[in-house]
Amino acid sequence: MxxxxxxxxxxxxxxxxxxVRPAVHPVTTPLAVEIWSTAGEPVPVAEGLTAPTTPIAPGTPWGLPWGTSWFKVTGTVPTEWAGRTVEAVLDLGFTPRTPGFQCEGLVHLPDGTPVKGLHPRNAYVRVGAPVAGGEQVHWRVEAASNPDLEASGVPFRPTPMGERATAGEAPQYVLGEMRLAVFDETVWNxxxxxxxxxxxxxxxxxxxxxxxxxxxxxxxxxxxxxxxxxxxxxxxxxxxxxxxxxAPAAPAAHRVSAVGHAHIDSAWLWPLRETVRKVARTASNMTALLDEDPDFVFTMSQAQQYAWIKEHRPEVYARVKKAVADGRFVPAGGMWVESDTNMPGSEAMARQFVLGKRFFMEEFGVENDEAWLPDTFGFAAGLPQIIKAAGSTRLLTQKISWSRTNTFPHHTFSWEGIDGTRIFTHFPPVDSYNCEMTGRQIAHAARNFKEKGVATRSLAPTGYGDGGGGTTREMVAKAARMRSLEGAARVEWEAPADFFAKAEAEYPEPPVWVGELYLELHRATLTSQAGTKRGNRRSESLLTEAELWAATAAARTRTPYPYEELDRIWKTVLLHQFHDILPGSSIAWVHREARETYARVAEELESIIAGAQRALAGDASGGTVLAFNSAPHTRCSVPAGGASAHTEQGETVPPAPREGGGYVLDNGLLRVEIDARGLVVSAHDRDADREAIAPGQAANLLQLHPDFPNQWDAWDVDAFYRNVGSDLTEVAELTVEGASVRVERSFGASRVTQRLSVPADTKRLDIDTEVDWHETERFLKLAFPLDVKADRYASETQFGHVYRPTHQNTSWEWAKFEACNHRFLHVDEPGWGVAVVNDATYGHDVTRTVRTGADAGTTTTVRASLLRAPRYPDPETDQGVHRFRHALVPGATIGDAVREGLRANLPERRVTGSAAEVAPLVTVDNDAVVVSAVKLADDRSGDLVVRLYEAHGGRARATVRIDAFATGRAVLTDLLERPLPDTEPPAAAGGGVELALRPFQMVTLRLPRA
Known part of the structure; x- marks a missing residue:
């Protein structure tokens, strides 16, 4: 001892x-190296292979920021090495930091055949095992000099390196040694x-x-x-x-299903175009490693990334396809990208699975049974139904382990969504999607596993990710030693489907978690990069309209349906819902390109919509004005339900002076008082004789807070931000502009202009806000203190809404101090409520206070999050002009909230033509049933596809009438438009299809042309 x-x-x-480690390569000899560089976009491989090169010596700086260099590497294997294993060790100038965040390379043979990728933990290229001696080595290495944004060692430091125009021209790396080496396998082992x-x-x-x-x-x-x-x-x-x-592992040892993995962010600290190369490098590495080890299994998600390889690197794709056919390279997840799941709308979330699963089926003959989202920032409560409707039954993620306040109580469980659908779910207790197969990580997984005694298995995604790289031969070797090793968990390489099958078999009745999987971290991603978020919402709305009007025009006028255009646009929008793009956590380059892309998408979709509506309206010289509605305009119509010749609403009421200053907007249903500060001090529901605004308080109140989280600038807002704040009550100008009250304010270096109006014949106050934003590390909120006693509130999510508490009884409730909604929030007391709707925002908070004094009432304050100004990774986040539209709807039911939210996002359109009226293609006779999509079937059969859901949270019966289609032959399908097995077709009734829906149930109907 x-x-x-x-x-x-x-x-x-x-x-x-x-x-010992230095002795792995005991004998080396230098290779000759030459270089050719370009500062622009990456060149085709053929050009890089033949570009003229000049010699470069170790220790020489190379690589402009975001540039590409092609290295020519040549040499001869010494004859005295005959019979030994030889490989090259190629150091591009790596640092010890994690792979994926610095320079990387892809090695090619002279004919362009990819060999394998290079990164700091995987810098070898095998020459021969054994060699004969005298072999000629000739490679071309495409090397990316992507800036290491944290090379200073100080994380989250604002940097200009995230945009090519501001990155400068200083070389980023210093070339290391490039040598041939004898590989001593005994020492390596x-x-x-x-x-x-x-x-x-x-x-x-x-x-x-x-x-x-x-x-x-x-x-x-x-x-x-x-x-x-x-x-x-x-x-x-x-x-x-x-x-x-x-010594073998104990029979009761925890079992770890290892699967090779490289979670590659489709954009983050690099632009989309660099991810194309990251995926090619990683796929080359992994197909090479599969050839080396017969037990190894690798999985990759995100159909978009496979599509990139197919388009840009077909020679790599051929190797991937062979490995997929062999069952060794496993497509996972069945989504177009690993998207955010909080902010995408109903149809967008559904199409992530439709387009992802269809790609995998068409390319590989593979249909996934699992959703694979290891790094997404929390999971909306509507997701289980979508997963199941896509034909899957399982979910994997580990991100909830990042929560800072509460520890999630399960690792394997059944997740129940808002409609009652349950999905078998697993959180790897290794607490990483970048497992390196270390003893510490595997021991942590076994200790951490919360289902001990009732289950024995967990999954470990193994390999370098985020920036790519994948599994290494060292990880494979460690897994082999832990296959059965006393004191350790048992490790075995398995595909995700094999793990899930075994996990479900041993744990058929796991505990149930109901409702959203809220991540107690990264809450500010619901607000950062407002321009990206507006682009997403607008694109989703335009796609809904484009499909509706294109389908209507195809049915009515035989106008060709734009299949290719819509498919391409959907894929573009879905790509930008990736969990570091839509959440606003990428570099400036990514968000600049996103804004440019959304502008092009909007232009193209507007053209599709206009073309379809012109076909429907007839000759423009006819002079008839048709009002096309994609949102509900009467109680018996539906959001995607049709077009009519009458207007959506009456005129907006003009403002009148208010005693004491300010203005009054009164349409006989709603009386709104705006004081001299431009704040709403009264919103009186005349029918109910009920005031919406809490006594002595004011709505339409802009509030500014400091915003400097402890880390993760673009990602996080910490609870202490609420400790300090200021109300923006100073008004620069208060005037009448047409039928609106115009309010101007200045604060800091920024300026706000608002227009407040009340349309006739509706209880709704519209608030249009324009902010010219030039603040730094500030958080801007728009507050509505409401005279409503509500213990919970409704927040729209995919295919329904979720309830959250307004109180903070427990740490779980306290942690939800910033949350996500889509188009509406709704608070109510029995018999009366208020909705706040929006056209572009997601983040919000809802709090409650009890007033003092004789009143002793409760104020429920709804605040929409408008803008932030983090400095990392984009130091210019959100600088410039932004526009938001919100509406306050006193006296609103949930149904009113649904309707007004849709109206704010799907405005009426008017077209001049000769047609007298265009009847709706689809109508529904129950206001609780919302149509989310009307389109032609993806298989180009001409069949009509209609997707709808119960939106109020109760049971509903409805008759769906579809003009020009044989409704008697309607079938129920999954999201991929395949008939559901063991399901009776819906009954025909009254010239339509009769449906009975449970709360929040989503249904897809397919109808052949009459």
Missing amino acids: HDDRKLVEARLERVLRER LVMDLEVLGELMAELPLDGARRWEILRAVGRALDAVDLQDVNGTARAARDELAGVLA
């Missing part, structure tokens, strides 16, 4: 670092033995016999190593370890 464990552990670390045992030993109990058994064996192995002749004594050292490595 005198051999102190700390001495052995310290000795092990030093001997590995200074003697000794490194793996010692690392696995050392890592395991550190995790075992101090007083356990197994720890001391390993300690003694490691000590003997180190004694057996001659530090002056590591290569000659490595075998003897391995022999000393053979016994402890052969």
Whole structure:
């Protein structure tokens, strides 16, 4: 016992670092290196292969920011190395930081054949095993000099490097050594033995016999190593370890299903175009590793990334397709990208699965049964129904382990959504989607697993991700040693489907979690980059309209349906819902391109809509004005239900002076008082004789807070932001502009202009806000203090709404101090409520206070989050002009909130033509049933597809009438428009289809042309 464990552990670390690891490549010889660089966009491979090069020596700076360099690497294997294993070690100038965040390369043969990728933890290229000696080495390496945005070692420091125009021209890297080397496999295996045992030993109990058994064996192995002749004594050292490595794991040991993985962000600290190359490099690495190890299995999600390889690197794609056919390279998740799931609208969330699953089926003949979202920032409560409707039954994520306040109580459970659908869900207890197969991580997974005693299995996504790279041969070697090793969990390579099948079989009745999976972190992603968020919402709305009007024109006038255009646009919009684009957490380059893309998308969709509506309206010289509605305009119509010749609403009422200053807007249904500060001090529902605004308070109140989170600038808003804030009550100008009250304010370096109006014949106050924003590290909110006692409020999510508490009884409720909604929020008391609707915002908070004094009433304050100004990763986040539209709807039911939210996002359109009226293509006779999509079937059969859902949260019966289609032959389908098995077709009734829906149930109907 005198051999102190700390001495052995310290000795092990030093001997590995200074003697054993260097001996893996005991003999080396330099390679000749030449370079050609371009500062612009990446060139085609053929051009890079033939570009003229000049010599470059180790230690030479290279690589403009975001540039590309092609290295020519040549040499000859020494004849004296014959019979030995030889590989090249190619150092582009790597630093010890994690792969994926610095320079990377892809090695090619002279004919352009990809060999494998290069990154700091995977810099070797095998030449031969064994070599004959005299082999000629000739490679071309495409190397990306992407800036390391955290190279200073200070995370989240504002940097101009995230935009090519501001990144400068300083070389980013210094070329390291490029050498041929003898590879000593025995020494390399000794490194793996010692690392696995050392890592395991550190995790075992101090007083356990197994720890001391390993300690003694490691000590003997180190004694057996001659530090002056590591290569000659490595075998003897391995022999000393053979016994402890052969001891099998206990029968009850936790079982880890390892799957090779490289979670690659489709954009983040690099632009989209760089992800195309990251995916190609990683796929090349992984197909090469699959060839080396027969047990290894790799999985990759995101159909978009496969599509990029197919388009840009067909030679890499051919290798991927073969590996998929062999069952070794496994497409996962069945989504177009690993999207955010909080903010995408109903149809967009559905189309993520439709387009992703269809791609995998068409390209590989594979249909996934799992959704794969390891890094998404929380999960909306409507998602289970969407997953199931897409034909899947499972979900994997680990991001909830990042929550800062509460520890989620399960790792394997059944997740129930708002409609009652349940999905078998697994959170890997390894708490990482970048597992490196270390002893510490595997021991953590076993200790951390919360289902001990009723389940035995967890999954470990293994490999470098975020910026790519994937699994390494070292990870594979460690997994092999832990396949059955006493003191460790049992590790086995398995595809996700195999893991899920075994996990469900052993745990058929897991605990149930109901409602959203809220991430107690990254709440500010609901607000950052307002321009990106507006572009997403507008694109979703325009796609809804484009499909509706194109389908209507095809049915009425035989106008060709724009299948290719809509498919391409949907894929573009879905790509930009990736969980670092839509949430606003990418570099400036990404969001600049996103805004430009959304502008092009809007222009193209407007053209599709206009073309369809012109076809429907007839000759423009006819002079008839048709009003086309994609949102409900009467109680018996539906959001995507048709077109009519009457207007959506009457004129807006003119303002009148208010005693004491300000103005009054009164249409006989709603009386709104705006005081001299431009604030709403009264919103009186005349029918109910009820005031919406809390006594002594004011709505339409802009509030400004400091915003400097502890870390993750673009991602986080910390609760302490609420401790300090200011109300923006100073008014620069208050005037009447047409039928609106115009309010101007200045604060800091920014300016706000608002227009407040009340349309005739509706209880709705419209508030249009324009902000010229030039603040830094500030958070802007728009507040509505309401005289409503509500313990909970409704927030729209996909295909329905979710309820959240207004109080903070528990830490779980306190943690939801910033949450997501779509088009509306609704608070109510029995019999009376208020809605706040929007056309572009997602983040919000709802709080409640009890007033003092004789009143003693409750104020429920709804605040919409408008703008932030974080400085990392985009130091100019949201600078410039932004426009928002909100509406306050006193006396609103949930149905009113649904209707007004849709109206705010799907405005009426007017077209001049000769047609007298265009009847709706689809009508529904129940206001609780909302149509979310009307389109032609994706298989181009001409069939009509209608998707609808119950929107109020109760049971509903409805008759759906579809003109020009044979409704008697309607069938119920899944999201991919395939008939549902064991399901009776809906009954025909009254010239339509009769449906009975449970709360929030979503249904897809397919109808052949009459």
